[in-house]
Amino acid sequence: MKETxxxxxxxxxxxxSEGISEMILTTKNASDSNKTAxxxxxxxxxxxxxxxxxxxxxxxxxxxxxxxxYFAANMTDDAVLYAKSTFYDLEEEAFDIxxxxxDEENGEEQKTISVPVLKNADRFVLFKxxxxxxxxxxxxxxxxxxxxxxxNSEKEGFIFNRGFHSVVEACIHLTRYxxxxxxxxxxxxxxxxxxxxxxxxxxDKEGFLIVKKKLMELEIADxxx
Amino acid sequence: MKETxxxxxxxxxxxxSEGISEMILTTKNASDSNKTAxxxxxxxxxxxxxxxxxxxxxxxxxxxxxxxxYFAANMTDDAVLYAKSTFYDLEEEAFDIxxxxxDEENGEEQKTISVPVLKNADRFVLFKxxxxxxxxxxxxxxxxxxxxxxxNSEKEGFIFNRGFHSVVEACIHLTRYxxxxxxxxxxxxxxxxxxxxxxxxxxDKEGFLIVKKKLMELEIADxxx
Numbered sequence: 001m002k003e004t005x006x007x008x009x010x011x012x013x014x015x016x017s018e019g020i021s022e023m024i025l026t027t028k029n030a031s032d033s034n035k036t037a038x039x040x041x042x043x044x045x046x047x048x049x050x051x052x053x054x055x056x057x058x059x060x061x062x063x064x065x066x067x068x069x070y071f072a073a074n075m076t077d078d079a080v081l082y083a084k085s086t087f088y089d090l091e092e093e094a095f096d097i098x099x100x101x102x103d104e105e106n107g108e109e110q111k112t113i114s115v116p117v118l119k120n121a122d123r124f125v126l127f128k129x130x131x132x133x134x135x136x137x138x139x140x141x142x143x144x145x146x147x148x149x150x151x152n153s154e155k156e157g158f159i160f161n162r163g164f165h166s167v168v169e170a171c172i173h174l175t176r177y178x179x180x181x182x183x184x185x186x187x188x189x190x191x192x193x194x195x196x197x198x199x200x201x202x203x204d205k206e207g208f209l210i211v212k213k214k215l216m217e218l219e220i221a222d223x224x225x
Numbered sequence: 226m227k228e229t230x231x232x233x234x235x236x237x238x239x240x241x242s243e244g245i246s247e248m249i250l251t252t253k254n255a256s257d258s259n260k261t262a263x264x265x266x267x268x269x270x271x272x273x274x275x276x277x278x279x280x281x282x283x284x285x286x287x288x289x290x291x292x293x294x295y296f297a298a299n300m301t302d303d304a305v306l307y308a309k310s311t312f313y314d315l316e317e318e319a320f321d322i323x324x325x326x327x328d329e330e331n332g333e334e335q336k337t338i339s340v341p342v343l344k345n346a347d348r349f350v351l352f353k354x355x356x357x358x359x360x361x362x363x364x365x366x367x368x369x370x371x372x373x374x375x376x377n378s379e380k381e382g383f384i385f386n387r388g389f390h391s392v393v394e395a396c397i398h399l400t401r402y403x404x405x406x407x408x409x410x411x412x413x414x415x416x417x418x419x420x421x422x423x424x425x426x427x428x429d430k431e432g433f434l435i436v437k438k439k440l441m442e443l444e445i446a447d448x449x450x
Contacts, residue, residue: 080428204304
């Protein structure tokens with residue numbers, strides 16, 4: 001994976017960190033589709049120096065990435081774009097085309113790749129699928145970054161990691177629990193703990209250890225794993 | 226509030242948006258405290274062109290801001306810093322001092338203000354308390370930005386709005402509900418709806434309308450307000 005180390009260092013700036021980062025993936029539709037491009041939110045997993053997608057069969061993103069090698073991971077803090085692309089097709093006008101030049105394996109030739117991206121994304125990363133491991137109902141696709149684009153430099157550095165958010169939510173709920181003793185807050189904390197274990201970065205997991213320490217002091221830690 | 230319009234335009238870059246933005250507030254402790262500074266997470270509310278804190282009696286931040294006019298709102302995506310400052314005192318080494326020069330009301334003189342900040346914050350805004358409205362158990366303090374500092378420009382633009390986060394969570398839970406029909410996901414969506422109404426930006430509330438549209442299509446919208 002040539003030059004990947006250099007590229008990996010740039011990832012944080014583009015909203016992708018270790019753990020699972022929530023992005024909107026844009027892919028080229030098959031030519032018989034009545035829309036040229038598709039957008040849908042997915043998590044990009046980055047664990048143990050490996051970056052991959054885990055896609056379940058049945059989604060358009062799955063269909064497209066079994067056929068196409070390139071896609072874009074778009075970053076936005078626009079909740080409308082996020083919700084629309086989860087449940088509905090975006091209109092054609094929502095897309096733009098990004099092009100990048102990639103060196104061929106032999107190092108002598110170059111090829112131009114073009115990928116649909118979201119016109120209103122703040123920034124995006126073009127990715128290449130490097131291998132696919134199929135299971136009965138899903139596929140794990142190893143990916144590597146090819147190129148980086150910024151539309152809105154004001155928003156550089158914005159990350160979306162559900163684990164980080166969940167640490168903040170757990171802190172807020174434990175503070176409320178201390179005030180009210182309402183056990184619903186313990187349920188919320190348990191819910192966010194699962195998200196932290198699944199999606200969080202190292203620092204997020206360490207952050208939750210402090211929540212657990214506080215839970216122990218309050219003598220309610222035995223509700224937790 | 227002179228120059229505030231100009232300052233307000235810079236807020237987004239420093240992690241403060243309309244709705245409620247989660248920040249770590251740092252304040253100077255009274256001289257009889259055994260720590261010189263205090264750090265604790267609080268939401269900064271920005272609604273209808275008004276920016277304020279709503280602090281409940283009993284917290285150190287409340288005590289300090291009833292006495293001192295200046296504080297800093299620190300932005301970080303470090304979950305450990307967030308959790309520690311929620312439940313425990315930070316060590317003295319966690320703090321730095323930031324200084325700013327402010328024009329006096331008469332426009333002729335200037336004064337230097339100094340405020341504790343978090344050494345490991347990515348960026349922070351120095352605020353001034355401009356008025357306080359006390360109630361039985363809390364105070365609402367109107368605030369305005371005085372100066373802006375960046376420690377880590379890689380992280381510019383990172384916002385922390387619980388409403389945005391909750392739209393993404395609601396989308397994820399509704400997708401899971403569609404797959405599993407497990408009603409727990411409807412409870413989670415209802416929980417996040419409350420956070421969106423309370424903390425969200427305009428776009429976050431619009432984003433949740435799309436979730437509601439989908440809920441209507443699935444004929445489960447009558448569980449929601």
